[in-house]
Amino acid sequence: MARPLVVITDHIFPSQDIEREAVTAAGADLVVGACRTEAEVLALAADADAVMTTYAPVTANVITGLRRCRVIARYGVGVDNVAVEEATRRGIYVCNVPDYSIDEVSEHALALLLALARRVTVLNQDVKAGRWDYKPFRPYHRINGRTLGLVGMGRIARALGAKAAALGLKLVAFDPYLTPESPGAQGVRLVPLDELLAEADFISVHCPLTPETRGLIGRDAFRKMKPDAVIVNTARGGIIDEAALAEAMEAGLIGGAGLDVLSQEPMRPDHPLLQFPNVILTPHTAFYSEESTLELQRRAVDEAVRSITGQPPRCPVNRPVGR
Numbered sequence: 236m237a238r239p240l241v242v243i244t245d246h247i248f249p250s251q252d253i254e255r256e257a258v259t260a261a262g263a264d265l266v267v268g269a270c271r272t273e274a275e276v277l278a279l280a281a282d283a284d285a286v287m288t289t290y291a292p293v294t295a296n297v298i299t300g301l302r303r304c305r306v307i308a309r310y311g312v313g314v315d316n317v318a319v320e321e322a323t324r325r326g327i328y329v330c331n332v333p334d335y336s337i338d339e340v341s342e343h344a345l346a347l348l349l350a351l352a353r354r355v356t357v358l359n360q361d362v363k364a365g366r367w368d369y370k371p372f373r374p375y376h377r378i379n380g381r382t383l384g385l386v387g388m389g390r391i392a393r394a395l396g397a398k399a400a401a402l403g404l405k406l407v408a409f410d411p412y413l414t415p416e417s418p419g420a421q422g423v424r425l426v427p428l429d430e431l432l433a434e435a436d437f438i439s440v441h442c443p444l445t446p447e448t449r450g451l452i453g454r455d456a457f458r459k460m461k462p463d464a465v466i467v468n469t470a471r472g473g474i475i476d477e478a479a480l481a482e483a484m485e486a487g488l489i490g491g492a493g494l495d496v497l498s499q500e501p502m503r504p505d506h507p508l509l510q511f512p513n514v515i516l517t518p519h520t521a522f523y524s525e526e527s528t529l530e531l532q533r534r535a536v537d538e539a540v541r542s543i544t545g546q547p548p549r550c551p552v553n554r555p556v557g558r
Contacts, residue, residue: 239263239543241536242283244270244291246310253532254287254539261540273297280304285539288316295321306330306542308535311522313471315444319553326555330538330548334390336527341394343521344439344469347493348399350515351465352378352437357512374463376436379403384435385410385423386451387442387470393419395439407431410442432459437467444471452476457483463490469521472497481507484514495521 241258258265268279270291277300280286289310295318306328322329354372383399385392388410396406409428413420453476491513508514
């Protein structure tokens with residue numbers, strides 16, 4: 236009888252020692268790829284019992300061609316690169332690691348917010364260019380007493396809210412799936428999105444990327460924001476309409492933006508947002524720390540091992556047909 240096969244379609248890690256040790260101990264084989272297209276994924280994973288993926292497209296076409304797969308485990312929180320509905324129809328679990336980098340992402344969002352509020356990056360560049368004057372970058376405002384709007388109120392947003400509250404920020408949030416009585420919503424005023432956009436001095440995006448949230452923050456949203464408001468995104472790039480953001484920056488409709496994620500990564504060298512000194516861009520690094528990376532590898536491979544050894548998954552995002 237053939238040994239079970241676990242396939243890693245793509246990864247961002249310096250080694251797969253953690254995965255190899257766990258898979259080997261379960262009596263299975265491991266194959267590691269660097270797939271970028273659905274054709275590459277299908278060629279590598281057609282006979283896999285478990286698929287692990289980071290950014291590779293695990294599309295409906297790919298899933299249709301998986302002959303014996305039981306689970307697709309994503310290295311991360313979002314599963315927007317996986318055709319979850321097709322996996323569900325075909326009896327395949329899709330799993331994620333929903334809470335591995337809460338501290339890291341909330342810290343990164345706060346770092347972007349503070350850097351924009353205190354003009355850290357533009358002042359640094361100015362000093363290195365030989366100037367010593369803060370006045371060209373006025374106005375600055377005290378953070379204590381201002382308002383942070385959270386778009387989405389999941390684990391990361393709640394962690395950011397706690398950190399922000401310690402700095403004296405008032406909190407409002409938009410999340411259509413929560414009520415004031417929901418766990419984690421206490422201490423945060425839930426408001427419609429339009430009200431949040433109009434009231435917040437800082438806005439931090441934390442909702443998942445879905446058909447409903449793609450382009451959620453677009454031209455209409457920027458027109459409703461305060462002219463000195465700052466928006467931060469550590470969730471998914473497609474939630475913010477980047478062309479509309481560039482237009483808003485050009486027109487002076489908002490005060491700045493901090494983006495760790497973009498709709499296309501890596502960004503192209505002629506991206507319009509590169510021209511604005513009050514836009515801070517980081518290379519999808521909010522999730523990263525040495526500790527979070529190791530945790531991510533351990534927990535993702537655990538889902539694969541549990542599947543091939545007949546155990547239920549710990550963090551499924553779907554309920555497959557027939558399971």
